Amino acid sequence: MREDEAAELAGVFKALADPVRLRLLNMIASAEDGEACVCDLTGPFELSGPTISHHLKVLRNAGLIEGERRGTWVYYRVVPEKLTRLSGLFALPVLTGT
Amino acid sequence: MREDEAAELAGVFKALADPVRLRLLNMIASAEDGEACVCDLTGPFELSGPTISHHLKVLRNAGLIEGERRGTWVYYRVVPEKLTRLSGLFALPVLTGT
DNA sequence: CTCCTGATTCGAAATCCATCTAAGTAGTAC
DNA sequence: GTACTACTTAGATGGATTTCGAATCAGGAG
Numbered sequence: 001m002r003e004d005e006a007a008e009l010a011g012v013f014k015a016l017a018d019p020v021r022l023r024l025l026n027m028i029a030s031a032e033d034g035e036a037c038v039c040d041l042t043g044p045f046e047l048s049g050p051t052i053s054h055h056l057k058v059l060r061n062a063g064l065i066e067g068e069r070r071g072t073w074v075y076y077r078v079v080p081e082k083l084t085r086l087s088g089l090f091a092l093p094v095l096t097g098t
Numbered sequence: 099m100r101e102d103e104a105a106e107l108a109g110v111f112k113a114l115a116d117p118v119r120l121r122l123l124n125m126i127a128s129a130e131d132g133e134a135c136v137c138d139l140t141g142p143f144e145l146s147g148p149t150i151s152h153h154l155k156v157l158r159n160a161g162l163i164e165g166e167r168r169g170t171w172v173y174y175r176v177v178p179e180k181l182t183r184l185s186g187l188f189a190l191p192v193l194t195g196t
Numbered sequence: 197c198t199c200c201t202g203a204t205t206c207g208a209a210a211t212c213c214a215t216c217t218a219a220g221t222a223g224t225a226c
Numbered sequence: 227g228t229a230c231t232a233c234t235t236a237g238a239t240g241g242a243t244t245t246c247g248a249a250t251c252a253g254g255a256g
Contacts, residue, residue, distance in 0.1 A: 001124040006117035014115035018244085019104035022111075026099040038203065051245055053204055072202055072253055087188035090181040116214080136233065149215055151234055170223055170232055 012086065015062030020045060021055045028065055028076050035077040038067075110184070113160030118143060119153045126163055126174050133175040136165075 016022060027044070028036045042052045056076060059065045064083070067076045114120060125142070126134045140150045154174060157163045162181070165174045 001121050003117065003121070006120040006124075010115055010117040010120055013111050013120075017108055017112035017115040019101065019108040020244095022104040022108055023099050023101070026104075039201095042203095047244095048246060049203070050205080050247080054244080057204085069203090069252080074203060083188040087185060090185035118214090137231095140233095145214095146216060147233070148217080148235080152214075155234085167222075167233090172233065 009089075012062050012064070012082075015058050015064060018055065018058075020047065020052075021059055024052070024055055025059060025064060025078065029078045029083075035075045037073045037075050039073060041076075107187075110160050110162070110180075113156050113162060116153065116156075118145065118150075119157055122150070122153055123157060123162060123176065127176045127181075133173045135171045135173050137171060139174075 016025070023044075024041055027041055031040075038052070038056065041056070042049055045052060056065070056067070060067060060076075063079060065076045065078050067074050069075075114123070121142075122139055125139055129138075136150070136154065139154070140147055143150060154163070154165070158165060158174075160180075161177055163174045163176050165172050167173075
């Protein structure tokens with residue numbers, strides 16, 4: 001595994017390495033119509049709005065979710081390709097580099 | 099996704115969220131006989147021995163690898179069950195909680 | 197245009213993490 | 227026993243991360 005590969009992959013895992021972000025991702029993925037409004041994501045946490053916004057930005061920068069503004073609200077969806085790519089990572093071939 | 103689930107899972111991702119640890123895991127998984135001596139893991143990095151030892155400990159605490167001392171040397175192996183469990187995480191069901 | 201609400205950005209405080217050196221433990225060889 | 231090697235633990239430090247409140251931006255209502 002090359003150093004730059006490792007760095008890129010570590011970036012994605014770093015985005016996932018937080019309980020709040022995992023729950024956010026889970027909420028977005030399991031939302032109806034596959035998308036969730038930020039306003040619905042803030043309530044379940046005892047965290048300030050800016051903090052939630054920060055975590056969403058981390059997930060967005062990692063390419064795990066994407067957001068869109070529609071009128072007053074911003075909606076986020078998961079990026080399925082990113083998730084399915086991760087799915088294959090732990091099957092031995094990728095780890096072993098074969 | 100419950101808060102304690104998220105915390106536990108985040109712990110595993112936190113262990114993976116470092117390029118050095120990803121490369122260590124990759125080296126161990128791709129080693130002959132499925133195990134690698136610490137002495138072989140230190141060379142490829144421009145890092146001190148204690149730093150490598152620290153990263154191995156993080157991987158070990160996350161349950162991703164396990165080590166065994168045989169004489170002078172310590173050998174590490176991956177824990178396959180842990181990896182295959184992670185593999186399934188990104189298929190939609192787990193993310194969506196369905 | 198002014199006000200209000202939803203969301204993000206900014207700047208600061210507290211905490212966590214990767215890395216080092218120095219010291220300690222485990223085992224072999226003599 | 228001493229000496230040497232392999233590895234881990236302990237303590238310190240610089241840099242990154244999480245969180246907040248305050249300020250700002252975007253859009254709708256009056």
